Amino acid sequence: xxxxxxxxxxxxxxxxxxxxxxxxxxxxxxxxxxxxxxxxxxxxxxxxxxxxxxxxxxxxxxxxxxxxxxxxxxxxxxxxxxxxxxxxxxxxxxxxxxxxxxxxxxxxxxxxxxxxxxxxxxxxxxxxxxxxxxxxxxxxxxxxxxxxxxxxxxxxxxxxxxxxxxxxxxxxxxxxxxxxxxxxxxxxxxxxxxxxxxxxxxxxxxxxxxxxxxxxxxxxxxxxxxxxxxxxxxxxxxxxxxxxxxxxxxxxxxxxxxxxxxxxxxxxxxxxxxxxxxxxxxxxxxxxxxxxxxxxxxxxxxxxxxxxxxxxxxxxxxxxxxxxxxxxxxxxxxxxxxxxxxxxxxxxxxxxxxxxxxxxxxxxxxxxxxxxxxxxxxxxxxxxxxxxxxxxxxxxxxxxxxxxxxxxxxxxxxxxxxxxxxxx
Amino acid sequence: xxxxxxxxxxxxxxxxxxxxxxxxxxxxxxxxxxxxxxxxxxxxxxxxxxxxxxxxxxxxxxxxxxxxxxxxxxxxxxxxxxxxxxxxxxxxxxxxxxxxxxxxxxxxxxxxxxxxxxxxxxxxxxxxxxxxxxxxxxxxxxxxxxxxxxxxxxxxxxxxxxxxxxxxxxxxxxxxxxxxxxxxxxxxxxxxxxxxxxxxxxxxxxxxxxxxxxxxxxxxxxxxxxxxxxxxxxxxxxxxxxx
Numbered sequence: 001x002x003x004x005x006x007x008x009x010x011x012x013x014x015x016x017x018x019x020x021x022x023x024x025x026x027x028x029x030x031x032x033x034x035x036x037x038x039x040x041x042x043x044x045x046x047x048x049x050x051x052x053x054x055x056x057x058x059x060x061x062x063x064x065x066x067x068x069x070x071x072x073x074x075x076x077x078x079x080x081x082x083x084x085x086x087x088x089x090x091x092x093x094x095x096x097x098x099x100x101x102x103x104x105x106x107x108x109x110x111x112x113x114x115x116x117x118x119x120x121x122x123x124x125x126x127x128x129x130x131x132x133x134x135x136x137x138x139x140x141x142x143x144x145x146x147x148x149x150x151x152x153x154x155x156x157x158x159x160x161x162x163x164x165x166x167x168x169x170x171x172x173x174x175x176x177x178x179x180x181x182x183x184x185x186x187x188x189x190x191x192x193x194x195x196x197x198x199x200x201x202x203x204x205x206x207x208x209x210x211x212x213x214x215x216x217x218x219x220x221x222x223x224x225x226x227x228x229x230x231x232x233x234x235x236x237x238x239x240x241x242x243x244x245x246x247x248x249x250x251x252x253x254x255x256x257x258x259x260x261x262x263x264x265x266x267x268x269x270x271x272x273x274x275x276x277x278x279x280x281x282x283x284x285x286x287x288x289x290x291x292x293x294x295x296x297x298x299x300x301x302x303x304x305x306x307x308x309x310x311x312x313x314x315x316x317x318x319x320x321x322x323x324x325x326x327x328x329x330x331x332x333x334x335x336x337x338x339x340x341x342x343x344x345x346x347x348x349x350x351x352x353x354x355x356x357x358x359x360x361x362x363x364x365x366x367x368x369x370x371x372x373x374x375x376x377x378x379x380x381x382x383x384x385x386x387x388x389x390x391x392x393x394x395x396x397x398x399x400x401x402x403x404x405x406x407x408x409x410x411x412x413x414x415x416x417x418x419x420x421x422x423x424x
Numbered sequence: 425x426x427x428x429x430x431x432x433x434x435x436x437x438x439x440x441x442x443x444x445x446x447x448x449x450x451x452x453x454x455x456x457x458x459x460x461x462x463x464x465x466x467x468x469x470x471x472x473x474x475x476x477x478x479x480x481x482x483x484x485x486x487x488x489x490x491x492x493x494x495x496x497x498x499x500x501x502x503x504x505x506x507x508x509x510x511x512x513x514x515x516x517x518x519x520x521x522x523x524x525x526x527x528x529x530x531x532x533x534x535x536x537x538x539x540x541x542x543x544x545x546x547x548x549x550x551x552x553x554x555x556x557x558x559x560x561x562x563x564x565x566x567x568x569x570x571x572x573x574x575x576x577x578x579x580x581x582x583x584x585x586x587x588x589x590x591x592x593x594x595x596x597x598x599x600x601x602x603x604x605x606x607x608x609x610x611x612x613x614x615x616x617x618x619x620x621x622x623x624x625x626x627x628x629x630x631x632x633x634x635x636x637x638x639x640x641x642x643x644x645x646x647x648x649x650x651x652x653x654x655x656x657x658x659x660x661x662x663x664x665x666x667x
Contacts, residue, residue, distance in 0.1 A: 062473065073473050073537070106524050114525040175520050183472050183537015184500055187517035187524065220500070260474070 027346025
């Protein structure tokens with residue numbers, strides 16, 4: 001019977017082409033939107049985790065309270081000992097030290113006097129250790145524009161845009177003017193090893209990456225750091241696992257009465273991130289639901305129109321003695337076939353576009369010029385397992401439901417009146 | 425009737441006539457505090473969140489446009505020099521062996537982690553030049569009768585748009601000062617102690633600055649030695665003297 005119905009759909013394009021096209025379009029849009037939202041939101045979370053928050057992060061209570069000001073005078077001390085203990089307690093965590101710093105970057109002329117200056121926002125990471133994964137974590141291996149990666153503690157990477165502004169290039173000498181962790185003035189020379197495109201407006205405006213040992217010297221922060229970032233073994237944020245680690249760490253190491261004692265905070269509790277997660281949980285869910293609902297109505301309508309358009313055909317079939325139930329079931333079977341074919345086509349098209357956006361991305365740099373958030377300038381879609389079946393929800397069920405509803409009319413028609421109806 | 429008239433009108437008029445105007449008080453403060461030139465050796469005790477640091481400096485100043493400071497201690501700061509000419513500031517640091525120009529909003533940043541900004545440290549402008557003053561009351565500070573003066577900046581370029589000063593009535597020296605932003609927000613508080621007669625002027629040898637937007641117990645500024653109106657070699661106020 002399925003083969004018979006399928007042949008019918010292929011041969012009579014007037015009853016299959018439009019519904020399939022509409023279903024395919026709706027499904028493609030649903031898949032594309034789902035992949036785009038998943039990609040954008042996931043990328044924002046992972047970027048924030050990799051650059052500033054980790055999956056869980058250790059700071060002092062005092063630093064946590066004022067972290068927007070990057071208060072290195074409130075930084076963690078004896079960090080090597082603390083990291084050893086944490087690694088022993090949670091062997092699967094990947095642990096890294098970070099120092100965030102700000103200041104003035106001065107570019108000298110030939111005589112050594114100030115030529116250009118700019119406010120710098122820097123991150124210091126472990127660039128020099130053999131086993132360091134920090135370059136991959138920050139995803140900057142492919143972002144190198146000029147020069148090379150630092151090989152010494154006095155070498156730094158600058159954002160390409162910032163380097164251009166200060167008229168600097170690989171090999172240029174720069175001076176960082178900032179404060180040590182004890183408040184003294186720190187004026188330290190560095191060499192630009194290379195320039196990179198961060199792909200994040202805030203970092204591209206004034207970003208600098210330095211090796212942590214160089215910055216520890218400059219900021220008088222031996223065996224100290226601003227934050228210890230910890231990443232889960234799965235490389236993906238899992239709130240339940242993070243809660244467990246956060247609670248057990250704080251119970252063991254944190255003392256609320258000592259502002260310099262360490263405290264752990266999970267990604268979801270980081271500034272703006274909590275709201276962001278709620279946004280993901282609620283708003284995006286609602287958005288996708290509304291979209292699916294709207295698409296369902298459109299496709300349901302397609303099923304209804306299809307059923308009503310075949311009013312005459314159903315009349316003839318009834319007149320020649322076909323059972324009402326048989327007609328109803330055959331129409332539902334047809335709609336299932338249309339739904340499956342449309343959903344498959346739509347899913348393929350949707351996945352195709354999603355793949356393209358996943359690889360190429362959409363550049364929104366111009367729209368977030370003054371953003372202070374860690375927002376990537378290129379948004380990419382992400383194809384997940386769900387993307388392969390999410391389009392079938394509106395694509396299949398709505399068409400079938402539409403047909404089922406319009407098909408109820410078959411049972412209301414009276415055989416005695418059929419020829420009269422057909423005459424008119 | 426005559427007695428009542430005397431009590432109601434004549435006595436207040438006599439008292440009012442005895443109270444100097446804000447302008448007169450500022451002139452007398454400037455006579456004490458401002459000088460053609462100063463050479464100072466001082467200590468800054470900075471009480472931070474984790475530790476207290478003491479910085480020793482020697483400064484040369486001429487009017488409100490030229491000043492030169494050399495850091496003598498501790499070891500990390502030793503040899504750092506600062507030169508201010510008009511609105512420009514250059515810093516030399518031996519660790520980088522470079523002369524760096526500091527300008528714009530950087531001048532409002534904390535000096536060596538203290539409660540003073542670069543601008544505060546270098547400022548030697550006469551109050552009368554920048555502010556209009558009015559007497560708004562009297563109060564006792566450290567057992568001294570003081571006038572309370574409210575100062576309003578004459579131009580928008582002045583760092584602190586409003587100041588409140590408690591001025592010792594007998595010595596015309598501020599004993600307490602509050603510095604406000606244009607919005608009326610209190611930015612800094614200053615207390616002045618050890619008022620000493622130096623030549624023909626009174627001068628406070630100890631000041632405590634508190635940046636109200638910063639943690640910590642404030643910065644103590646202690647003057648060990650100060651000389652007024654001495655001739656200073658012009659070479660001091662050149663960039664060549666930085667290295």
